[in-house]
Amino acid sequence: MAPSSTAAERMQVMRTMIAEILEIEPEEITETSNFQEDHGADSLRAIEILASLEKEFHVEIPQQELVNMTDLTSVYRVFQQYAGWSEE
């Protein structure tokens, strides 16, 4: 994605990519729906989400952050921190 993307645009890209990995419709993922409890994700899906978003946003996230990536909002926060995106 272009570095100038807005938070809403990045969030939408994340939602689409995560939905593809979890094999559900993007609309099913709300900002706080839990990947594991609400969408049946397991540890391998979480790893897949991490790796594909890393590639999309050109940032490396330490594996220990996986435990903090439980829903769309928390994933966004982790990436925001490591990619240095500003608060909007």
Place this chain on the structure above:
Amino acid sequence: MLLNHAQIKKLLPHRYPMALVDAVLSVEPGARIIAVKNITGNEPCFAHLPDEADWRSYAYPASLVMESFGQAAGLLYLLGAEPPGEREHLVMLFGAATRCRFEGEAFPGEMLEHRASLERTFTDAAIFRGEVWVSDRRIVSIERMVMALRPARALRN
């Protein structure tokens, strides 16, 4: 040839009839590998075919192409694992494959050439991408394959 079949069997737990990599041609540990599997008319998957079966029936099954690719990818991981002693203690489990395109088939007399690269490693998983070629035809492309790595003792219980 970089690794012959005997050397591969020292690295992979897979045995007949599921030892689906014949040889490793080249490897850059931690980065990429080229490994091959020859397909013959004697494959167990063709054993049940009646004499009337036409040539199309001898297409090597896509599931086994993927398994063979996965074993090549596993070898790539194991050849880069540190320390090398770790290798024997890990069992590789296919997790998921995303955006795979099946563009062709392979038949007895042909050779699968797996070109796999390691995208990302985690302590208990690895992600690969790659392609499968038969001479000058690409028959499969795989954007992402996730493999879980688990200690063998965790699976015995």
